[in-house]
Structures are given as structure tokens and as C-alpha cells.
Amino acid sequence: MLLGYKVRLNGLGIFRYAFSGIGKATSEEVVHTDIKNGRIHYAPDVKLKSKMSSPEYTRV
Secondary structure, eight states: OTTSOOEEETTTEEEEEEEEEOOOSSGGGOOGGGEEEEEEEEEEOHHHHHHHHSOOOOOO
16 A cells, blocks of 8 residues: 555455645645645445445344
């Protein structure tokens, strides 16, 4: 993820790393102090998401 790639875990979903910071007009103006936050974003697998939207409960 630190190299800019998404990580897909079959059956679980996709993880990616994203940054936020101060916008600049050109890429030459950007310095490392302009990057403020790094976050891991998660998108669930389609099958997992559908299972979670209508869960089944069992009394134990």
C-alpha cells in the first residue's frame, strides 16, 4: 500500500492508502509538509457486503 498499490484480500475486500493535505497549483510547489493525513480506506467484497446487509441470526 505504501507504494500506491491496492491490496485485495479475496472474500474480505480491498484496502488502499490515501493522503490528504494542502492543495497547490502545480506539482513543483508541493513539499512533504503539505501532506497532512494518511488513511487506510477499506471497501468490502461484494459478496461480503451482501451478506452483511441481510444477516441471518441463530439462537444459541
